[in-house]
Amino acid sequence: MSNTQIVSPKQDLIYMVVLSVVVLTMPIWLQPFGAAYPDLMQKFMIFGIFAIGYNVLFGLTGYLSFGHAAFLGVGSYTAVWSFKLLSMNVLPAMIFAVALSGLFALLIGYVSLRRSGIYFSILTLAFAQMSYNLAYSVLTPITNGETGLQLTQGDARVLDRMAGIEASAALPTPNLFGIEGIGYSGFYICAVLLIISFFIYLRIFRSAFGLKLRAIKSNQNRMGYTGYNTRPYLMTAFVISGMYAGLAGSLLAVTDPLAGAERMQWTASGEVVLITILGGAGTLIGPLLGAGIIKYFENIFSAFNDQVLQNAFSFLPDWLGHAVASVAGLFVGDGWHLTLGLVFMLIVIFLPGGVMEGITRLWRLVRSRTTSFDGNKKEQQPSTREV
């Protein structure tokens, strides 16, 4: 129903402006959550890009890829090699990363997209695990195995040397014409790229191409009967999402010039599936929310230790404080996976459309409270409503 609904251009403009403002003011409004430090905010941005790219494939076509971490890894390795061989400037690194991971996606997609459903998922998973194992041991000369590919003092950096930039005693940092890729400036680089990526993603959602992808999700056979060959569209979506993953991978290298094989492991592929489903697959901003929630859990909850808990519950009487702290201790620190699992379970059971569904429901509730005579009958929609 809402799939075919024409969204007014004004609404898109509002989307972009609100998103930009929210993203760029993150260092301010994340302060009370204890998350306003560059590394975590960079992660929000990077995994946001990764997740919206993934959503182009999974959210729109319904093809569940379990191997997207491979493209993330390819992007990272390409970017670090670009730093090592060409220049510490992030532009060539990102361009090469996106191009190469796109190419890689083309190869994997060509084989995997011959099947659909579970077979497609397994094929992508197999390719990603293959890439991981290659990076982990076989291709050690290129990837430096488990230790991870790192910059060294003696790297070639051909373009930098030609431009007369000599390395100082310390290792050089990736930069965008002097704007460093680490710290707050690194966050802004990522933020701007997220906004640009989101704009492209928004255009894809609104385009005829996006509509065809949705058609594949709702009924691929019927689409075939109407005379469409679905394969090229799927292929394009797969490559686009691979390129998004490559961009995210290169940004990981920009903000921290090291590429490790574990970035390609199946757990990393699973993470992006988790992010997308948690936020709301097929929704516009769901994946961004999912990325934020998961990264927040991973970085903040895992850092709570007994000392922090004792302080947090110090207002309670001593014995009660200890008891509460020891129970809470199971869910934070090394138990953060447990909390994440519980939250994920609750969301999947009660809000199958992810966090976005929760927000939509709340919104509807608020609206029906304020205007009691609303076209409520018209609004009744299946729970997997697309925004």
Add this chain to the structure above:
Amino acid sequence: MSETKNTRNVSRRTVLKGTAATTGAALIGASFPMHFIKNAHAQTFRGDPGSSGSVKFGFNVPQSGPYADEGADELRAYQLAVKHLNGEGDGGMLNTIKPLELKGNGVLGKKVEFVTGDTQTKSDAARASAKRMIEKDNVAMITGGSSSGVAVAVQGLCQEMGVIFMAGLTHSNDTTGKDKKRYGFRHFFNAYMSGQAIAPILKEEYGTDRRAYHLTADYTWGWTQEESIKAATENIGWETVNTVRTPVGAGDFSQYITPVLNSGADVLILNHYGKDMVNSLTQAVQFGLRDKQVNGKNFEIVVPLYSRLMAQGAGDAAKGILGTTNWHWSLQDAGSQAFVKSFGQEYGFPPSQAAHTCYVQALLYANACEMAGTFAPWEVIKQLEGFEFDGAGNGPTLYRAEDHQCFKDVLVVRGKQEPQSNFDLLEVVKEVPRAQVEYPADMFGGELGPYQV
């Protein structure tokens, strides 16, 4: 239809404009903090506690993954070290390490606080966690880790960020060899020392005519240990039949152990650690390797890097197995005794070697700050470089200035046949003197890098 199209076109332009504007704003925003950092360059450093009454240490240990047991014990040791530094408890090694300027009133009069993080035994996660500690929690020093891959990755980050890294349990030659860093320090021994220490004992016990088969954890530590042990055993006349790499955290090693049976080898060397070693050793014993006779000799298994936690995990399988370790709680010197006593009082069981090295690292860093009279890392580094001390459990020890590696006695141990308790699992075969395991500082190459970054 055409009308719709028209509105869409206008909209795209407007949206583009909006994006351009926000991008511009972001770039301006981006230049702000840069400016700030550049101006403030002079003599400031990351992790400066300034005028606050406390200083923060960052304990970055594996809380999940194959080395989680070691990580948990490391964290216990760190918490104990913080207590002792702040003057709580019985003081532990504060009373035995000589020379020491710590007075039990914190460091430079500031109370020691700490933050913790989970490395997950993954380079990426470890670096993210370390970055959080540096950027958010403003720690003066990061320490911990139970994997050389992680240690090398975090050490590199710390060099870039200008924060001192006191490595926890890391045994690879690379940590203070090819990948050594000015801001990284290691108290633990390394694979080369293990090889030098254990080779004479192997010769004594198993003779000079042996054929060895290596199973090796596939990452920096495994590789360097395989290389060092191979070199040391070939030196005493052994032959290396084969070396096979196994993935970290494999769990099931049967596919790697079966080929050993028919390889003609009579010694299996397990370059594994943590849960990997527990699994591979247990499975090797279950496959009946130790009851076999090959080439007219008893089949033997050697675990070059051994620890009590692993012996505990492997149970009966560990009995009689030879290996080396950095430290063991049964040592009788005053430093070890003091540490074992306060650790035991706190937690009810003796500490592991991982706990020991981490505890000592925390104290050594604190002491260096006290000696330097500042937390400025380049001054602290100068104090640690070439620092000689005694009373930390391994006899007279030197922090060599050229590669930031500690030189001290190494223990050769064997799994006890009849353990008295759950913790009394290893017996010390020999305390190999420091002179026997020393090597020239430039043997593994590498560059330390600058003092100020």
